Amino acid sequence: MKLIWALIRRDLTLATRQGGGAGTAIGFFVTVIVLLPLGLGPDQALLQRIAPGALWIALLLSVLLSAERIFQADYEDGSLDAMALGVVPLELVVLAKAMAHWLTTSLPLAVVAPLFGFLINLDPQDILPLWLAMMLGSIFLSLLAALGAAITVALRRGGLLVSLLILPFYVPCLIFGVAASRASELVQPSLLILTALVLASFVLVPVAAAAALRAYLK
């Protein structure tokens, strides 16, 4: 697996050198959160009730925003062609790219998200379950973002299509993620189902995304 780690390490250095990745996503996230009280009014009780859901939706949209860039650069500069000729199956390349995107964008977001909960009066004892659920859910979000990116890699205005294609897949993750965030105790059914979703996507998404990339390489 040294070969896969080379790809993840390269993407990490690229993200840190170019910056932008986590920064813009967190910026977008905070903007969405700030808009909520402006739109719904400063009623603390209302905000507290919708806080976990709102944080999850903002996280989901922020990851979606950065989805398009996962394969774009590699497709345009020919790296994808060269990687397809590597000994590493394309499925593992997709997994590595998705993990790199998770480490550079979704994970920082998931770590930071509950901290911005105070803006919308998040109940403090909800912070820990929210954190745990978001850490887990963000993997699923990144993997699906990678699938959306693979499907629209060569399209000019792919961004819109990615959202339309991927949001239906985000529905289960949102439902179980928010349920797990409102947990009385940490580990309970919705968190387990969320884990199941993550594990299932670990297997299914790379296969589908690799097939999509192959369609563009052909």
Added chain:
Amino acid sequence: MQKFANPARFLKLAETLLPPIWGVTILAFAAGLYMSLVTAPPDYQQGETVRIMFVHVPAAWMALMVYTSMAAASIMAAIFRHPLADMAAKAAAPIGAMFCLLALITGSLWGKPMWGAWWVWDARLTSVFVLLLLYLGYMAVWQAIEDPHRAALIARIVAIAGFINVPIVKFSVDWWNSLHQGASVFRMGGPTIDARMLWPLLIMALAYTLLFVGLLLVAMRSEIAQRKLRQLRLAGIEGR
């Protein structure tokens, strides 16, 4: 290797099948309408509004059945590399999307008199809504990619992935629904459906299915014609 299956055989088949299909479809609709509007009894609770069921339920069934057949066609196309299967899925998508839309509209028209709200986050209606998004996503893929062969490869993946997503969404929305509301009051015509209610439902479902098959054959004929048109135009350009 994508040898273009000769469509002549399919076109001849469509030519012979279409007239009888249209005939039976009209009969089925006539019988179905008569039975659902006249012979079926009003519901003891809902009164006449239960008749909306005869257009709502078949549309919902068809929306799911058409998406399932699109996924099946995509799997067939992936395994047997048969381009007609891709075209069948592409042709079926708009028809399925229309059924889905009709299921949602009639569902909300049924919900308004029953619960006083145009849209109720009932588990089934929500799943059908997500299904509509899957249809739109699938159709958008064909629009977004010019090269037909490449579009077919991508559309297959979207159809199959979407198909895997449908039960997951259904499960999560049911679970979510039980979390926020009690089991929805929206029972489909009580525990055992009265025979006089069941027959119109089945006849209407049959009519919808026949209409789908007929429209699918015509739409596939158009897809073949469109591909032929594209090749004629390309051949035209190459000549100059």
Added chain:
Amino acid sequence: MLASAGRGEGIALPHASRWVKRGPMVQLHADSLACQRGGRTVFTDVNFTLSSGQLLELRGPNGAGKSSLLRLIAGLGEAISGQITLAGGNGDLSIGQQAHYAAHQEAIKAPLTVAENLKFWGDFLGGGDMAAALAAFDLGALADYPAALLSAGQKRRLSLARLALVPRLLWLLDEPTVGLDANSLDRLTRLLRGHLSGGGLAVVATHAPLDLTADATLVLGTAR
């Protein structure tokens, strides 16, 4: 159907050295190949056979399908008819996985330095010889410069350096001489000659003639 589709099925990831086989006759064979791009036929009925140590030169006007043929051989394309087989290579690897495909796009990441770019490809392709790669195109001096600052010619040299980084049986070069100065051209020719004498195969699409005698020449795009 392509003899071996461009999917790496090999579970065990073989190490670089097992790829270049000395001795037994390796043969790349294509018969009645036809290719379509976006509904337009690019070429039909292409046949050739290439054995160890031989160079096939592709000639023909732009858009004649030279790049498409190279991509087909690398497994990055799908022929509508005909087959490509590599006899004698490593059985459980596809043709593409035993080939280097140097395309117009150089697969170079601007923020990374020259050394980091090469290091990544070395690691990703299963162990690379950095020193040889840097030396092959005299990139030693540029090793620590970010690729963004390189000129077109230097970028081309970095891209071609991958040929020396990881030994592969079959070289597919798409107009490699573009942007190279005389010195680099000479280095490329020496590298290619070494590859061929070591039993490697090469298919090169080029306008500028290399001062290497091609064993076979295939002209595309005339059968209009």
Added chain:
Amino acid sequence: MDWNAAHIDFVIAAYAVSFAGLAFLMVFILLRDRKLKRQIATLDRERDRRDG
């Protein structure tokens, strides 16, 4: 069916929308089919004229 029962307008609306939707779908598909057939016919005639 009792035509002046409560909410009868919803039932009529539901049926009307359903058949409007299906009719629109049919018309759309059949028109597109005929349009394509005509386009192919003209192109075929043109090609025959050019090659003939």
